[in-house]
Amino acid sequence: MSSATVKHVSACYIKPKYEVQEAKQPYYLAPMDLMIFNFHYIQKGLLFTKPSHINNQEYSISKLLHSLKESLSLALVHFYPLAGQLTTRISKNRHECLIFVDCNKGPGARFIYATLDMSISEILSPADVPLVVQSLFDHDRAINHDGHRRPLLSVQVTELKDGVFIGCSMNHVVGDGTSYWHFWKIWSEIHRANGKQLLVSRPPNHKRWFPDGYGPAIPLPFTHPDEFVSRHRLDPPLPPEYVGNCVTPTITTTTAGELLAHNLGWVASLLHQSVVNHSDKIVHKIIEGWLQSPFVYRPGKMFDPYSVTMGSSPIFDMYGNEFGFGKAVAV
Template sequence: MNSAKVVKHISECFIKPKYEIEESKQRFNLAPMDLPMLSFHYIQKGLLFTKPSHAKDEEFSTQEFVESLKQSLSLTLVHFFPLAGQFATNVDEERHESLVFVDCKKGPGVRFIHASLDMSISYILSPTDVPLVVQSFFDHHKAVNHDGHTRPLLSVQITELIDGIFIGCSASHAVIDGTSYWHFWNAWSEIHQANSEELSVLQPPVYERWFPEGHGPTIKLPFTNSDEFITRYEAPELRERIFHFSAESIARLKGQANEESNTQKISSFQALSALCWRSIARANRLPLEQVTNCMLVANNRHRLNPSLPQEYFGNCASAMRTSSTVSELQNNNLGWAALLVHQLVANHSHKAVLDHINSWIASPYVYQPAMFGPNSIMMGSSPRFNMYGNEFRLGKPVAVRSGYANKFVGKVTSYPGYEGGGSVDLEICLSPDSMNLLESDPEFMRAVSLPYMP
């Protein structure tokens, strides 16, 4: 019955920074870790809130709340002004190259959508799988980052439910990574909570662009037409499910992995990643001789020397990869796989980052979604991001959910657990048959905890 219900758009507008951007800030160049992302989807993450209950004689007004969000967003964009811009490209036909950058003056601003859905929170949280209707809580459905030439680089959709509010943000992944994305969320919430245009808790974003020594301030791509490097990715049929791991379960996994590998170096997340790698390889019924990969997205800010501040705005992340045959992965224990993951992380040094970036600059290319095959898992996002601290005067969110973007077989997205304390939620995408097998995998399900219900 509820699957037939559709989100209705009530209104939309464009939000610009409250104050005019200085002339010196009207152009934002893309750096070496931004440009490869042009063919990927936007980042789509959102927060689900319980609608405030009636206070005495005053009823909660969604319209007033939406207007207050618009005002605080306009103030937040003073600090995060590139998100209100638009991509522009200067093409040099003779040299067969293009320069892509953000024109912070040209852009229409941030698209702001107010929508509604005749559905309660329970229909979002109760099903085993994340319902498809959640994808309609986000704008920029199936858009790739390069579409930021004609679409806003950031779009916000506020969807009113019967008893809840969902705030969904779609942001160009060629402009920001997960660290910058959640920095924006945290700043917006802080400004909204304080009803102030200044940031008092968080530091503002840092816009100085990072290039290896001897390069910059711009990088040109060896293309003149977007058809040369942009592909449109369609996700296969997937089941998408949230699995909860309590702090106690995570601690047991970490202890087991370290004991089995005779070390104390393996972290909680490395042990959890190894568990996913082993379990998903089994669920995908990969041949024993098949090479399988475990990939993790690493924040490079603190790995560079000198390091970059956490407030560095843009992409400063890369995908690390370790490999094994399925036979090795299954014939050895969890600790063996976790030690491989640990060594991968330990070796991801300043030199490793710099070597990769210098190699890319020597021969620039754009990442394609096809690089993530069904023989691998990709651990994305981070349980360290402050997602549940974004309250917007609504109280603590009850859940984090994502849209259609960048999902494929073996994609694992990490969120902090609602109760905190080191708990983790994993959003796992698999084919229906593989998900059925994962749900009956003894090693995996022993570690899964009952969902924490707020």
Template sequence: MATPTVRLISECFIKPKFTSEETKEPCYLTPWDLAMLSVNYIQKGLLFSKPPDVDDPQNFMATLLDRLKDSLALTLDHFYPLAGRLATKKEDSPPSYVVFVDCNNSPGAKFIHAAADMTISDILSPIYVPQVIQSFFDHDRVINHDGHTLSLLSIQVTELVDGIFIGCSINHSMVDGTSFWHFFNAWSEVFTAQEKNSPITLSRPPILKRWFPDGYGPIINLPFTHHDEFISRFEAPVLRERIFHFSSESIAKLKAKANAQCNSNKISSFQALSALVWRSITRARCFPHEQVTSCRLAIGNRTRLDPPLPENYFGNSIQTVRGIATAGELLEHDLGWAAWLLHQAVVGHTDKAVRGWLESWFQSHFIYQLGLFFDPNSVMMGSSPRFNKYGIEFGLGKGLAVRSGYAHKFDGTVSCYPGREGGGSIDLEVCLPPNSMSALESNQEFMEAVSLSP
């Protein structure tokens, strides 16, 4: 069967509905933001059903698109840096290289209407996520530095036979996962208020002022003369991508098992689940006994700083922590042993650790390189089941599924989403080469914990 193609129908740019004095000022980037310049945009989206009782499908789609565009313009009033572009200011004497967001010199955020001759079943029924879904997102394979010439935010609405997919791509130098979903939820909130003719007020207005450690910023001078010195591009290997569902009951059993095995009550549900994934993927890879492997967890800094950053802080405030062991150690010990390693890594991520990372960054000004950051001997647990992903509706009802684009998919990357039924259930989007994926699917310990999707 031929792979379905996605057809571009139209595209335009959306600017904030209103302008203010703040939008005329540059938005300077923090170390957390600048470190992301050579990685991909964040690409996440939601699949919705088309309403079954639509009399005029063509008019319904046109009306929906107009409402999405109008509500996006109003939402950008609050998130106006997303309508800007990156800019670099270079000086020879004295030497200066500053990357920032120019909120004036930009046509705005990009908005695309596309279509594909596919059904919801074509997306959700296959065991492996169809590769065509990567075409539901703009900025394919783009890195954040490309935001000098490309939009920092791009929305693609892909019309299916019986569904609608809304894909959102945001420059990762502008947002982490917390801020990505903050924006997505705010846009849905504005859409709903318009639909009900209610006042347009956000329940969680973003705090756009970037945070810098004492004595630094807001202007950070990078030790470069040209972007080729810190930019690289990486092509992922051939991967299979599969969604594994874990019910709240299954996760509760994993947590209880891990805590019992190490005589503790401190291991969280997510630490127990991550330990299971780490052990299972390591076994599937058939590493030699002495091979060093690690499990990295994306971790937020907002609540770990002292004083903490506000919940609505808009930007990047993440790092990674990891548990490290040889393959032999990991597989000879039990689930609780691995979960305790991850627990210790999380507990150790304190205000002191966060500020230590920042101090080291100012000494080296390193920019993450995708080919080096994701090593084939590790597992990377990204995104979060705590993000509100199914509260986003746009008048279409609750989403059917979360899916992602090409970005940040490597051997051993795992993205974590809340299960659609809620209650603490979790979906894991696992990316592995075909042989490793087949071995994982044959792993009894792992597959016994996997639940059927409701």
């Protein structure tokens, strides 16, 4: 196995291509967004075989970087909050704070070009994911509250010997997995259009969901990050273009003896039933309880050492995001 390391060649910041009127207003976070400041950024990447041509032009890394930056700036017109930064307003008299996205604060989304002297096979062949893969992302180990000082979106394009890896880190309070892969889809659509005028297939919906009588600005009962930051199914349904978090945990309980006495199909049926029972009524109960007593999840206290936690849904169309040189060989 190669001991090569990722080398950063250049970095810049990308703003939306055009001015967005909505970006002049505070972008308030909904209850399920406010709960997860201690969670990590969403980080996924697509590994592509290095092409000979892109959009009918001979491949060169400089042309690819230029077109990715240009299409990213257009994608940010639709996903304008990702070019901003988190901002906190504190009311010490009321012992509360209001955290929101200031869409005009900060330099924009970060774009990095890096190189790695390894091949696709060296990345994919080992039984375990090589540690160097962590360096293919800009926000490894960052938590969402870090969005006060780090970009809410960071893209790292790493050129391998025979491939190109596009890694994307997005602050989880701005959106969940559905929002994240929706962003990828819009960005890849714009990139493949190659400068031609394009009506995106599913424009994002930035109208945050709040229960009746609440919002859009919901304060948290804290005045300092130390009070909540630790080292780290609705009816009617929300539109699929909804940008934000619409994720709540559900718990399935059994014993070690029962697990050992049954097969995986039995375990899957238990999990399936828990998901089926996680109804609109239960989600509203969770949110209403949170609104009466707001909190921010602390993973260290949320998960005990005798639990197995599953996340990062496989339902998303990850391989449908192309940038002019075919489908990714891995995610």
